[in-house]
Amino acid sequence: MKLIKSRLWRRLLATVGVLLVVAGGLGVGNSSDLWAAEDGQPQLLAHRGIAQTFPLDGVEADTCTATRIHPPEHLLVENTIDSMRAAFDAGADMLEFDVQLTADNQLAVFHDSTLECRTDGTGRVRDHTLAELRKLDLGYGYTADGGATHPLRGKGVGLLPAAEEVIAAFPDRELLVDLKNDDRADGERLADLLATLPAQRRATIGVYGGDVAVRAVAERLPQLRVASRQTMKDCLLRYLAVGWSGHVPDACRNTELHLPQRYGRLLWGWPDLFVERMRGAGTRVILVAGDGPWSAGFDGEEALDQVPEHWSGWLWSNRVDAIAPHLRP
Template sequence: MPERKPRRWVRRLWLTAAVLLLVTAGLWVGNSSVLWGTGEGRPSLLAHRGIAQTFPLDGVQADTCTATRIHPPDHGHVENTIVSMRAAFDAGADMVEFDVQVTSDGQLAVFHDSILECRTDGSGRVADHTLAELRRLDLGYGYTADNGATYPLRGKAVGLMPTAPEVIAAFPDRELLIDLKNDDPADGAKLADHLATLPASRLATISVYGGDNSVEAVRSRLPQIRATSKAIMKDCLIDYLAAGWTGHVPDSCRHTELHLPQRYGQYLWGWPDLFVDRMREADTRVILVAGDGDWSEGFDQPEDLATAPSGWYGWLWTNRTDVIAPLTR
């Protein structure tokens, strides 16, 4: 019997499969971190609120008072104070992050919570107090690791709440990241008023992030400043997912910061090294946040470093520069 010729649809199926295989191989080669990433350098460290007290994350919600569930302290620093920030820089931090809120008398106070009861011996909202009133508080008053049996930080941070201008002046040649805690355009405008008084060389070392509205108020006044928010990061990542396979970095990803939970980076073209290289060329920092990125989870213990990409040389978010810096040097 004569040999039967393959059906046309079978030949088309094989041709389609071959084309898809070649396309997939081409995408992998063009975006291979192994082939094209530089793989050089060490991680840069972002010290979250200076050197801070850490806490277990299980069960934490938006309204959880984390000061009442800290790990037993092995240092005496209270977050968001100049003392804790200086300790972070001395330990090896490359940049320090701190939180800013506007007081009732229009000052830029450095404090995380919107209310005072959790961490301090005060009460009410930060926004309802003057700076002078806030200066009298004990910032370590509410911290306990044993359900209130002891309060090891009480009395150690009385009067230590700084202002944003004071922090900027205290570290004149260091990189700083300012977190606008309230998503209010008025807060962004107040911060922009101060930043606008700084020379261009100093502005180049300061970044701002926070809510979409407050950050936009800063960017509209000072478009040259590095700024980011959820909306900015979302626009960048969507655009990059669409175009990054070509090696192109979209404009939405330029001169900004990306705070990326480690579990999601794997879906980005060129991850990890080539992606970091592309963003560096676009003047954008890639800051890796531990876990899902919830509740300021950082690379705080030696075992946390094992979860970062091998040879990572972007930025790492940490609450414990004193622990992590010696391991990354």
């Protein structure tokens, strides 16, 4: 009996030893401390150009954010060529902008599905022609004091661009297009536009949005880098299963990953090794501040304290002008 117990005990110790060795190997093989590049440099994504910011507490899907902005530090209106150009001048490496279909089948660059919050217009964007939308004042509704003053009123008249105008205005820059409506028609119309561009130019453009609209783009242009809730879910679940080995699943190749900072730590090799693996697979990793539901950005020096050391992926920001000086003195 003593001999049997001794053998069982030795087997148990051997098993534990093997498990510890395997666990140690996985830890070493996925340790960013060992694999990180000390000269990591973040790349900056300008969300809607340089935009007015607002507190996110209490924001719901139907909240009019233009009526709760912080006191303006600039007079730029989001999603305009002026705000986009200012973002690139301030150090942005990529620009994100919103598009949606108009009544005359054009792709207007505008965030909200309706006009009342931000502009002096009424109704849905999709019920107006592009020419009608261009007559609106895009800064009409912005206020930081409950409506006592409107500092951007009159600053956005005639500034609404079409998607092709943004692409033409920044011919050699990285762009990320947000399909605001999850409709197949929107995705097909954007795919039609992008299909007219040379392959080299399309390689600098990404698309994200709802599953239906993004799927329409991906079916037409399978080499385009796209992202939706479904594509990111497919990638991350597969990576969680096999990423310990260093393998990058096909679902994670040539795509976009928009990751809230608090969830990244769950991923094998986070942060630096994970970013390097995805970069090697042609995928951009974009870090979003906070929990992620409302596109919170890294918009000030204090927010940068939450960025992993040596981070060399992308940072999502509404105020590239405010953070670039701290990252690139």
